[in-house]
Amino acid sequence: MDEINQKPSQEALLAVYNAQWADIHHNRNQAWELCKLVIGGVIAISGLTAFTHAKLLISMLSVLFIIVGIMAILITIRHKVLFSEKMSAIRKLESALYVDHINGSPLFMPQTSSSLGLLHVQTILIAICTLSTFIFVVFLFLQMMA
Secondary structure (H helix, E strand, O other), rough: HHHHOOOOOOOHHHHHHHHHHHHHHHHHHHHHHHHHHHHHHHHHHHHHHHHHOOOOHHHHHHHHHHHHHHHHHHHHHHHHHHHHHHHHHHHHHHOOOOOOOOOOOOOOOOOOOHHHHHHHHHHHHHEEEEEEEHHHHHHHHHHHHO
């Protein structure tokens, strides 16, 4: 019963802390890779429409990248939520590790302005993926009308 009531060791807290940051960086890398894939698709289909008249191929690729774009949007939204959860855990761990204050001053000052919230990387990636998906829909529509 004593083992259950014991506080975790500093090493265990530090390991969890490092794992939280590693997850954040891994998720950020995944989001950028998805974004690069979607942008690469826009460039590829743009090139195909300029150099070939294979309507079926362009239509199939447009549908494929519409699906990829929607998945990228959903995954990036999930990563944005996960980022908030991870940062909350990191703040708690910093408090448990007694590194949330340096010389009596708080290490982390929360944002008081919500206007800066629009500049998060995940929000920018969602916008890029949404715009790219819209472009694929336009490509598909143009191929169906031609």
